[in-house]
């Protein structure tokens with residue numbers, strides 16, 4: 572089975588734009604689960620531009636109701652680590668965070684010694700607060716970065732999430748996708764040798780997700796902006812249902828190494 576994590580940050584973006592109580596993030600999480608989502612993903616950013624601290628525990632309750640996981644994306648700051656430990660998500664996806672960026676702009680730079688040490692320390696703090704927590708690292712599909720992941724890897728790390736933003740952009744521009752596919756094939760081999768999960772996220776649309784599914788690289792997709800955008804026209808439940816049905820119909824698990 573290929574899992575669909577629905578990132579509902581932008582439901583909160585709309586709410587924060589007016590400072591109202593609506594649209595409800597809790598209702599959004601329920602709607603996603605009722606229509607086939609396998610996980611809810613939220614990103615608690617240091618600047619709190621969309622998801623707020625109270626949203627994390629509220630969404631956590633919904634994930635408990637459905638017995639499905641909450642995946643919390645976060646940077647490595649002490650303040651966010653504290654909120655994560657208090658709200659006890661099932662997964663944490665560690666991402667680089669830069670206050671000026673419009674959205675996460677790439678994977679963790681584990682080749683930089685200071686960044687590597689920060690990530691290592693965040694993992695240590697999270698695991699000591701939440702021993703059963705599963706951690707994924709948001710990274711570029713790059714063999715040198717994957718060698719660094721190996722240094723941190725099991726049992727502290729359970730998966731990597733590959734940054735698919737450049738792939739998704741190339742797909743929309745109708746550029747050559749073969750270099751991405753070749754890179755994902757190599758990365759998957761390395762990741763499977765480490766016995767980690769291989770997840771994907773960022774910038775994905777229905778069509779660009781289907782093209783990846785057919786290749787059978789990834790076990791999990793975390794998709795947000797496209798789903799919420801499309802919901803304006805079709806409704807959240809209907810978009811999630813259609814996407815999950817397409818994932819089930821097109822998942823090519825035979826293609827996996």
Ligand code: PXP
Nearest residue numbers: 675709772773774793794795796
């Ligand atoms: N995965 C990670 C690690 C992310 O940071 C994001 C954006 O918050 C997503 C997935 C979802 O990206 P998008 O909203 O572009 O689908």
